[in-house]
Amino acid sequence: MSGLTRGCAAIVGVAESDLGAVAALMSPLDLMAQGIARALDDCGLTLKDVDGLFCATTQARTSAMSLAEYLRLPDAYTDSTIVGGSSFEVHVAHAQAAIAAGLCTVAVVAYGSTQRTVGRRAASAREYNPYETPFKPFLPATAYAMAASRHMHEFGTTREQLAEVAVAARQWAQLNPAAWEKKPLTVADVLGARMVSYPLTVRDCCLVTDGGGAVIVTSAERAKSLKKAPVYVLGCGQSITHASISSMPDLTHTGAIRSGAEAYKMAGLAAKDIDVLALYDAFTINTILFLEDLGFCAKGEGGPFVAGGRIVPGGSLAVNTNGGGLSYCHPGMYGLFLLIEATRQLRGECGERQVKDAKTALAHGNGGVLSAQATVILGTEAAL
Amino acid sequence: MTRLAVSPLTTYLGHLEKGELGYQFSPAANQAIFYPRVICPVTGSENLEWRVSAGFGTVHATTVVHPQQGAPFNVALVDVDEGFRLMSRVEDIEPMDVKIGMRVKFRVHPAEGEEPPYPVFTPAGDAK
Numbered sequence A: 001m002s003g004l005t006r007g008c009a010a011i012v013g014v015a016e017s018d019l020g021a022v023a024a025l026m027s028p029l030d031l032m033a034q035g036i037a038r039a040l041d042d043c044g045l046t047l048k049d050v051d052g053l054f055c056a057t058t059q060a061r062t063s064a065m066s067l068a069e070y071l072r073l074p075d076a077y078t079d080s081t082i083v084g085g086s087s088f089e090v091h092v093a094h095a096q097a098a099i100a101a102g103l104c105t106v107a108v109v110a111y112g113s114t115q116r117t118v119g120r121r122a123a124s125a126r127e128y129n130p131y132e133t134p135f136k137p138f139l140p141a142t143a144y145a146m147a148a149s150r151h152m153h154e155f156g157t158t159r160e161q162l163a164e165v166a167v168a169a170r171q172w173a174q175l176n177p178a179a180w181e182k183k184p185l186t187v188a189d190v191l192g193a194r195m196v197s198y199p200l201t202v203r204d205c206c207l208v209t210d211g212g213g214a215v216i217v218t219s220a221e222r223a224k225s226l227k228k229a230p231v232y233v234l235g236c237g238q239s240i241t242h243a244s245i246s247s248m249p250d251l252t253h254t255g256a257i258r259s260g261a262e263a264y265k266m267a268g269l270a271a272k273d274i275d276v277l278a279l280y281d282a283f284t285i286n287t288i289l290f291l292e293d294l295g296f297c298a299k300g301e302g303g304p305f306v307a308g309g310r311i312v313p314g315g316s317l318a319v320n321t322n323g324g325g326l327s328y329c330h331p332g333m334y335g336l337f338l339l340i341e342a343t344r345q346l347r348g349e350c351g352e353r354q355v356k357d358a359k360t361a362l363a364h365g366n367g368g369v370l371s372a373q374a375t376v377i378l379g380t381e382a383a384l
Numbered sequence B: 001m002t003r004l005a006v007s008p009l010t011t012y013l014g015h016l017e018k019g020e021l022g023y024q025f026s027p028a029a030n031q032a033i034f035y036p037r038v039i040c041p042v043t044g045s046e047n048l049e050w051r052v053s054a055g056f057g058t059v060h061a062t063t064v065v066h067p068q069q070g071a072p073f074n075v076a077l078v079d080v081d082e083g084f085r086l087m088s089r090v091e092d093i094e095p096m097d098v099k100i101g102m103r104v105k106f107r108v109h110p111a112e113g114e115e116p117p118y119p120v121f122t123p124a125g126d127a128k
Helices: A028-043 A063-071 A087-100 A141-155 A159-173 A187-192 A256-267 A284-293 A302-309 A335-347 B008-017
Strands: A009-016 A052-056 A077-079 A106-113 A195-197 A211-219 A231-240 A276-279 A360-367 A372-379 B022-026 B031-033 B049-052 B056-065 B073-080 B084-088 B103-109 B118-123
Touching: A009 A028, A009 A087, A009 A335, A028 A063, A028 A106, A028 A211, A052 A063, A052 A087, A063 A077, A077 A087, A087 A106, A087 A211, A087 A231, A087 A335, A087 A360, A087 A372, A106 A335, A141 A195, A141 A284, A141 A302, A141 B056, A141 B073, A159 A187, A159 A284, A159 A302, A195 B056, A211 A335, A231 A256, A231 A335, A256 A284, A256 A360, A256 A372, A276 A284, A276 A335, A284 A302, A284 A360, A335 A360, A335 A372, B008 B022, B008 B049, B084 B118
Parallel strands: A052 A077, A052 A106, A276 A360
Antiparallel strands: A009 A211, A009 A231, A106 A211, A231 A372, A360 A372, B022 B031, B022 B049, B056 B073, B056 B103, B073 B084, B103 B118
């Protein structure tokens, strides 16, 4: 991503589609289109302005083709890169590059999923892997559970510390009107919940919801004349270290180390400069790994770091202020929602959960089984 | 170009059918390669030798899957002594008693109907 210029593109519109449990027979494309219409309204552009389509869903093999048909945009520049939940952070980097290269001027990044309505199995067919499938891993949870087992073994991380991540996410969700799960949650509740793949209980695992949305990206120049203050793309980075967990080079060191370093370098920023974090919390171990790998604490110290209320509302570090994949919304590929929340925080639109004077935000996407890591650093005009 | 007569997976399964844990070794990279491939991912070379493991390894990571129906079972990542890692299951022991660092020994889970054979492990004690 080193060829990209800091701040040359901006996010100008964001919106969720319907979330949670959507109307019967809604399609993933319906949800993308709904998100696009709302995100265009958010920035004052119209469908006629859109000339770039970046999208991914597990429910349409050729999603960009389907979206071009749905929106009747035959000439749009398209990119349906799919690397799991971090696809949308990758799309932002690709959109920035496409805009810089003159391939498109107004890009939409869109997602839709009806996995709660149609069932997880139907929404995301499992591929047979002759080297893993015979052992019946409950994927993705089993893969993350094995990473957690290594983190506990190497660093003494405890199940209680993992649970603290879920408790913090729930407290943030209680401040977000759009969140799916708002019932009070304690560490004891997490530990006592149904075991899924030891050491992870169902409360260490993300929600299973429907949902979608869209993000509008355009050039910094064009962004200046739109409805709301631009949120500039300051840095991007990605790293794909493996696809299946048995090929992960090191179960306690993720590709976020590299994706984060690339994004920080492009942005000219470091962890200490970031005001708001949106970290892909498909499982509680994720938040711990990414806080370490993105430089917010030392490797191995993520467990103690998240304990004691540091990442709850009012704590010293604002992490997953929407309630995250653990309590707000998780339709299967959550990465788009990281960008939506980071943008809203930088615009000051977050009401009760607003982080005061937020000027920089880091959205970190995770795809597969800790496989595809992609980081996007965003900032207000003050951060340019 | 000669057409490849036997796929890497077929060779791997052939070893398992003989009770062996087969793996590839890349002479150019001087390292074991797993899962089996058509080219070496380190060098790009098509020259990969098939070798048979002595069958000893160490548990690298472990979990116990709790299915909605049926008994909990182990899933583990095992570091085989010849220098490669694979997913497997440690048997003949309570799933929660499988620990990281435990020495384990390979055996074949035989083919059942349409399902091909696959490698499992049992506790090896102090055996080398």
